[in-house]
Amino acid sequence: MExxxxxxxxxxxxxxxxNIHTGNLxxxxxxxxxxxxxxxxxxxxCIRETLSEWCTKIAPTLEKEAPSTLECTLxxxxxxxxxxxxxxxxxxxxxxxxxxxPSSIRTAVDLACSTLGLSQLDSVMIAPPPLPEGVSLTLEHxxxxxxxxxxxxxxxxxxxxxxxxLDKPLLEQLYxxxxxxxxxxxxxxxxxxxxxxxxxxxxxxxxxxxxxxxxSKELLTETxxxxxxxxxxxxxxxxxxxxxxVLRYSIIVKSRGxxxxxxxxxxxxxxxx
Numbered sequence: 001m002e003x004x005x006x007x008x009x010x011x012x013x014x015x016x017x018x019n020i021h022t023g024n025l026x027x028x029x030x031x032x033x034x035x036x037x038x039x040x041x042x043x044x045x046c047i048r049e050t051l052s053e054w055c056t057k058i059a060p061t062l063e064k065e066a067p068s069t070l071e072c073t074l075x076x077x078x079x080x081x082x083x084x085x086x087x088x089x090x091x092x093x094x095x096x097x098x099x100x101x102p103s104s105i106r107t108a109v110d111l112a113c114s115t116l117g118l119s120q121l122d123s124v125m126i127a128p129p130p131l132p133e134g135v136s137l138t139l140e141h142x143x144x145x146x147x148x149x150x151x152x153x154x155x156x157x158x159x160x161x162x163x164x165x166l167d168k169p170l171l172e173q174l175y176x177x178x179x180x181x182x183x184x185x186x187x188x189x190x191x192x193x194x195x196x197x198x199x200x201x202x203x204x205x206x207x208x209x210x211x212x213x214x215x216s217k218e219l220l221t222e223t224x225x226x227x228x229x230x231x232x233x234x235x236x237x238x239x240x241x242x243x244x245x246v247l248r249y250s251i252i253v254k255s256r257g258x259x260x261x262x263x264x265x266x267x268x269x270x271x272x273x
Contacts, residue, residue, distance in 0.1 A: 007063050008055040008233045015070035018229075018241065020266040021115055022046040023074040026259060040216045043246065044228045046264055050074060051232025073115075079261055080117030081251070089260065090252045091118060094164070094186075096127045096219045098243040102144040104267070108247045109157050111265055116249070124149065125162035125186060130218045137166075139173045150180045162186070164213070168199040175206060184209040188217075220246055225268065240271045 012018070022028075025046065036042035054072045081089060095108050105126065112121060126145055131137060142163075149161040162184035166174065175181055185203065187195060189212045203210045226238040244267045251261040 005055050005234055007058050008051075009236050010063060011058070011066070011070055012229075012233060012236050014066045015068055016270045017069040018266075018268045019069065019071050019073075019111065020047055020050055020264075020268075021071075021073040022050050022263045022265075024079055024261040025263050026261055038216060039214065039248075040219055040224070043220055043248075043264055043266075044224055047225070047228040047266060048232045051229060055233060080115075082117070086118070088254055090254050091116065091122045091249060092252070093121050093124045093247055093249045094127065094213075094215075095124060096215075096246040096248070097129045097145065098220075098222070098245055099269075100129055101244075102148040104245050105145060105148040106152060106157075108245050108265065108267065109152055111267070112247055112249060113157065115265060116251075120156055121158050121249075123160040123162060123183065124152070124158045125164055125184060127164040127215070127219070137170065139170065139177060142170075142174060143177070146174065146178055150178070153180050160184070162209075162211075168196060168202050171199065171208070172202060175208070181206070182208055184211055186211045186213045188213055188215065190214060220266075225266075229268075241268045242271045243268050 028049075036045060051072055053074055057074075081091070093109075093112060095105060097104065105124075109121060109124060113119060126149065128137060128141060128145055131141070146161075149158065152158045153161055160183040161180060163171065163174065163182050164186040165188055166185050171182070171185055185199075185208055187199070187210060195210060200210065202208070220243060222243050225243045226241060229241065230236055230238045247265040249261075249263060249265070250259055252258065253260050
């Protein structure tokens with residue numbers, strides 16, 4: 001075990017990009033033992049457990065290859081979708097951005113498609129990067145991310161695009177400006193126990209689906225991410241790793257409304273790489 005952990009430390013030291021995939025959480029017996037109090041806590045536990053298990057399964061050849069992009073995936077927990085079952089399934093994604101580079105949206109979507117064996121995601125909803133204290137989200141902040149989503153929709157990588165936590169004035173501004181209109185908007189019911197009437201009326205008039213969520217304002221801080229990595233790979237140097245994005249996916253059987261699969265993909269980059 002000590003040898004495997006030292007291999008993991010070395011691989012992390014040599015890599016410039018880190019991709020983590022939890023596999024299907026529906027099959028995770030270790031998550032069921034302790035019910036997480038929030039999605040943030042769930043994600044931190046998933047990163048820790050995935051890396052911890054990955055450490056025990058490192059192939060001896062990997063250390064010699066010293067890849068610049070390190071794929072930390074539990075292969076046995078990953079279930080690609082077969083062409084035969086695709087029509088029966090709805091694949092929805094929420095993308096939490098940490099970095100300010102809009103092109104990371106394409107990176108995340110491409111990785112989700114290749115991981116799940118898909119050519120297209122049914123819907124992608126974005127949560128823009130957190131802003132400094134006292135700064136409010138504006139259309140100007142949203143535009144570069146939305147344009148990237150529109151490009152992905154036009155190239156048939158995504159079928160529908162949505163937003164998260166926009167109030168009525170900002171949703172209206174985005175709707176007016178955008179070439180491809182938002183099909184949905186998620187609202188955090190922790191911040192408002194009932195849907196604001198002006199938002200409900202606007203969404204109804206323009207056929208925008210309003211959904212609810214209970215995600216933290218910032219799903220995973222850089223510090224929390226680094227702590228989770230250091231707990232998963234003991235004694236690893238984590239201070240120079242910066243979180244780029246977190247993608248959460250769910251795959252639902254349309255006819256029965258049950259979740260077949262759900263999981264997280266996480267990407268981080270070494271600062272200065």
